[in-house]
Amino acid sequence: LRLVAVLKGILEGEKAAVLKRDHHLPLSFHRRQEELKFALGLQRLQHRIHEVQALRDGPKGEGPGQGGAMQSPTAGAAPQELPALILEAVKELEAAKQQVLKRIQIWKRQQQLAGNGALFEENLAPLQKRCESLVEVYFQLHQQVMAASTELGPELQSKLLERFSEVLSSLVKR
Numbered sequence: 001l002r003l004v005a006v007l008k009g010i011l012e013g014e015k016a017a018v019l020k021r022d023h024h025l026p027l028s029f030h031r032r033q034e035e036l037k038f039a040l041g042l043q044r045l046q047h048r049i050h051e052v053q054a055l056r057d058g059p060k061g062e063g064p065g066q067g068g069a070m071q072s073p074t075a076g077a078a079p080q081e082l083p084a085l086i087l088e089a090v091k092e093l094e095a096a097k098q099q100v101l102k103r104i105q106i107w108k109r110q111q112q113l114a115g116n117g118a119l120f121e122e123n124l125a126p127l128q129k130r131c132e133s134l135v136e137v138y139f140q141l142h143q144q145v146m147a148a149s150t151e152l153g154p155e156l157q158s159k160l161l162e163r164f165s166e167v168l169s170s171l172v173k174r
Contacts, residue, residue: 015118034103038130041096045137048089052144055082056151082151089141090163096137097167100130104174131171138167 107127114120145152145160152160 034099035126038096038099038103041092041099042133042137045089045092045096045141048085048092049137049140049144052082052085052089052141052148055085056144056148082148083156086141086145086148086152086160090160093134093138093141093167094163096134097171100127100134101170101174103127103130135168135171138164 104127107124110118110120142161142164145157145164149157
C-alpha cells in the first residue's frame with residue numbers, strides 16, 4: 001500500500017507539473033482559436049467555389065445581370081484562370097482536411113489519456129460539424145470540377161478527381 005501511495009503521489013506531482021507547463025493559456029482559448037482558423041479557411045474555400053462558378057458562368061451569362069460588371073473582365077480570361085482557380089481551391093480543401101484530421105488525432109489522444117485519469121470532453125458535435133461542413137464544401141467543389149470538365153481537359157480533370165478521392169478517403173478512414 002505504501003508503494004501505491006508513493007506512486008500515486010509521484011504521478012499527481014507530474015500531472016500538476018505538466019498542467020502548469022502546458023496550460024499557461026486556457027484550453028478554451030486554444031480551441032476557440034483553432035475553430036476560428038478552421039471557419040476562416042472554410043469561408044475562403046466557399047468564396048473560391050463561388051469565384052469558380054462566376055468564372056464558369058461569365059462567358060455564358062454576359063449581359064445586364066447581377067454582377068455583370070464583375071464578370072465581364074474575367075470573361076476573356078476564363079480558360080486560363082479557371083484551372084488555376086480550381087487548383088487553388090483544391091489546395092485549400094486539402095489544408096482544411098489536414099486541420100480536421102489534426103483535430104481528430106487530438107480527440108483520439110485525449111480519449112487515450114482519459115484512461116489514465118485525464119479530463120476528457122466526450123462531445124463529438126463540434127468535430128462532427130467540422131467533418132460535415134468540409135464534406136459539403138467538398139461536394140460543391142467536386143460538382144464545379146465536373147461541370148468545368150471541358151475547360152479543364154481530361155488530364156487535369158483526372159488528376160483533380162484523384163486528389164478529391166484522396167481527400168474523401170482519408171476523412172472516412174480516420
